[in-house]
Amino acid sequence: MKEFEHKDPGIREELKKIGSNLGHHGSDDGFRVPENYFSQLPNSIQDSIQQQRKQQPVFSVIPAKRLWPVLASIVLLVGLTFSVFLIQRNGVNGLLAEEDPTYEVEYLINNPTFGQYLFYEAMLESDLTAQEIMYDMGPDDFDDSDAYDELMEQLFEKANYFGIESSYLLSYLD
Amino acid sequence: MKQFSDEELLNMFFEGDNPDYAFNLIVRKHQEAIYRHVRRMVISHDDANDIVQDVFVKAWQKLSGFRKDSALYTWLYRIATNEALTFLKRKKNRFFLPLHDVSKQLEESLESDVYYKGSDIEKKIQKAILKLPDKQRAVFNLRYYDEMKYEDMAEVMNTSVGALKASYHHAVKKIELFISN
Numbered sequence: 001m002k003e004f005e006h007k008d009p010g011i012r013e014e015l016k017k018i019g020s021n022l023g024h025h026g027s028d029d030g031f032r033v034p035e036n037y038f039s040q041l042p043n044s045i046q047d048s049i050q051q052q053r054k055q056q057p058v059f060s061v062i063p064a065k066r067l068w069p070v071l072a073s074i075v076l077l078v079g080l081t082f083s084v085f086l087i088q089r090n091g092v093n094g095l096l097a098e099e100d101p102t103y104e105v106e107y108l109i110n111n112p113t114f115g116q117y118l119f120y121e122a123m124l125e126s127d128l129t130a131q132e133i134m135y136d137m138g139p140d141d142f143d144d145s146d147a148y149d150e151l152m153e154q155l156f157e158k159a160n161y162f163g164i165e166s167s168y169l170l171s172y173l174d
Numbered sequence: 175m176k177q178f179s180d181e182e183l184l185n186m187f188f189e190g191d192n193p194d195y196a197f198n199l200i201v202r203k204h205q206e207a208i209y210r211h212v213r214r215m216v217i218s219h220d221d222a223n224d225i226v227q228d229v230f231v232k233a234w235q236k237l238s239g240f241r242k243d244s245a246l247y248t249w250l251y252r253i254a255t256n257e258a259l260t261f262l263k264r265k266k267n268r269f270f271l272p273l274h275d276v277s278k279q280l281e282e283s284l285e286s287d288v289y290y291k292g293s294d295i296e297k298k299i300q301k302a303i304l305k306l307p308d309k310q311r312a313v314f315n316l317r318y319y320d321e322m323k324y325e326d327m328a329e330v331m332n333t334s335v336g337a338l339k340a341s342y343h344h345a346v347k348k349i350e351l352f353i354s355n
């Protein structure tokens with residue numbers, strides 16, 4: 001057998017059936033590589049892998065293909081949440097209204113929906129039940145004073161997040 | 175050095191103490207076939223070298239999720255084929271080139287490549303192969319040069335055996351025509 005003849009006789013047979021003489025030319029493609037290329041290639045692949053390991057992205061848990069849709073969804077969600085917050089705070093027409101700190105506090109105190117929202121948020125982050133929060137607001141109604149403190153802490157945190165001063169919140173609760 | 179079977183190498187990778195060593199053995203076993211397949215597709219040694227590195231890095235990243243229902247070597251060939259086809263597609267898109275211009279560019283690479291040492295007839299065959307669409311080129315190369323079975327080619331190209339046989343038949347006819355002209 002010639003050096004570059006096809007090893008599989010099926011290849012030559014098939015070419016004959018097709019009516020081709022290509023089989024006579026053998027299987028050498030003429031491509032060559034630099035000296036010692038294949039003895040060095042595994043090491044350079046190993047180096048590339050080591051580099052990849054060092055550069056593991058933060059979002060490696062998310063497949064790269066899905067990273068952009070995930071990031072876009074996060075941006076959209078944050079945008080929507082912020083819009084809902086602005087609508088709740090200022091009304092639909094107040095989306096572009098200027099910031100008025102007194103308005104925020106008045107809104108918290110006078111708008112029962114927003115008040116409920118604030119307490120609902122606090123409830124989610126504490127172990128208190130909806131009943132405890134919505135109906136039993138005084139410390140005397142709590143069996144556990146730690147639970148009341150926890151609720152207060154959550155409320156102050158939320159109030160701070162919305163830019164409402166603690167003194168206003170306390171006056172509202174009183 | 176002992177030549178391990180793919181099954182033994184996979185067992186070493188998944189269950190052994192040193193998966194890096196097992197992967198290195200996988201690279202050593204398959205690098206030449208994968209390189210030659212990629213080189214025939216992209217012609218230039220430098221491009222082939224870059225793509226082969228990417229192929230094995232991808233293989234390393236994805237091997238933990240490798241399902242043993244396909245053979246390791248067809249899986250590697252599939253990654254390599256996809257990488258080479260993507261490279262060629264990018265080349266076309268980057269320069270807005272029609273098919274014949276890409277084929278001309280690849281022909282020029284063949285002429286200027288210091289690592290191409292084909293005889294006149296081998297070069298003529300390569301130039302004829304370059305006239306084929308990329309996927310048909312891959313089909314022809316897998317069958318003619320790599321002597322791959324149609325069943326394995328079907329796994330690599332993700333198509334049916336019948337379609338591959340027809341594609342190979344047409345490719346051979348086109349190459350014959352080009353050579354005889």
